[in-house]
Amino acid sequence: MAWASGIETVAGCDPVPASEDASFRRYFRLRSDTNSFIAMDAPPEQEDCLPFVRVAGFLEAMELNAPRVLEADLDRGFLLLSDLGTRRYLAELEGDPSCAHRLYGDAIDTLVAMQRRGVAFQAQLPPYDEELLRFELSLFRDWLCGRHLGIDFNVDDERAWQACCDLLVANAFEQPRVFVHRDYHSRNLMATERGNPGILDFQDAVEGPFTYDLVSLLKDCYIKWPAERVWQWALVFYRALDVSIRERVDENRFRRYFELMGAQRHLKAAGIFARLNHRDGKPDYLRDVPRTLSYVVDLGSRYEELGFLVSLIEEKVLSGTST
Secondary structure (H helix, E strand, O other), X not given: OHHHHOOHHHOOXXXXXXXXXXXXXXXXXXXXXXXXXEXXXXXXXOOOHHHHHHHHHXXXXXXXOOOOEEEEXXXXXXXXXXXXXXXXXXXXXXXXXXXXXXXXXXXXXXXXXXXXXXXXXXXXXXXXXHHHHHHHHHHHHHHHHHHHOOOOOOHHHHHHHHHHHHHHHHHHHHOOEEEEOOOOOOOOEEOOOOOOOEEOOOOOOEEEEOOHHHHHHHOOOOOOOOHHHHHHHHHHHHHHOOHHHHHHOOXXXXXXXXXXXXXXXHHHHHHHHHXXXXXXXXXXXXXHHHHHHHHHHHOOOOOHHHHHHHHHHHHHHHHHHOO
């Protein structure tokens, strides 16, 4: 990158691609004799670096382990960042599942800290409002069911779909509001020697439901754990919450919040995977659709209200995405 070559700290370093991203952002690693840095190239026509810079500042103030912004050219979409290394949670977990207890324990502790310390900053974030929640649900309806699979909704289907959307939106709005990372999962967490985990891809942070990041972490679109294990991890988070929250939200209510929040997220994610394929020419994410939607199917026995969704996914969506 010509821009980075003009920065004394990394002048003369050869950029090496560091990672892929579902967005238009590109990342390059720059190594000097003693340090490593990340250069971000985020085309201003598609990406706005300012939220990244702002949220990075919030996370630094919270003393959490996230990239520090060292240099910035917002007009051209260039950032120079500290480097959190190459050990993604996903690769660590797939390579050695026995490390799950330690890695998830650290990630849950960090999430609790983010929500507690984030109280000072959450009002400065965009709200996770009804318009955004419903738009995200529409991604499943429009991109996966409609564009990708050609599924037509009749009048009864549309009524049942809207009832499910109403249920999931209401569930989100009943919950305590916190600082929400919004993509807190194994591909955005780095295993680090100090301050584990390192936190990436935080620029879309919002003020929203307190179970959102937890369900992103534990009901991950890229790796799946046994349901009972997931629930035990969720309880670790719940028991670490402030007493004031647990007095308002008992364990049964927490479980309902957590599980229905997951349904909203997984419908959204499946829709995004279809959009990445058709709009952005990134078909690899389609392989994650069956795993992602299996979480919704798993809820069928507990939530009669999701019957339409479970039937739709089992009978039409998963059969279509597996071919």
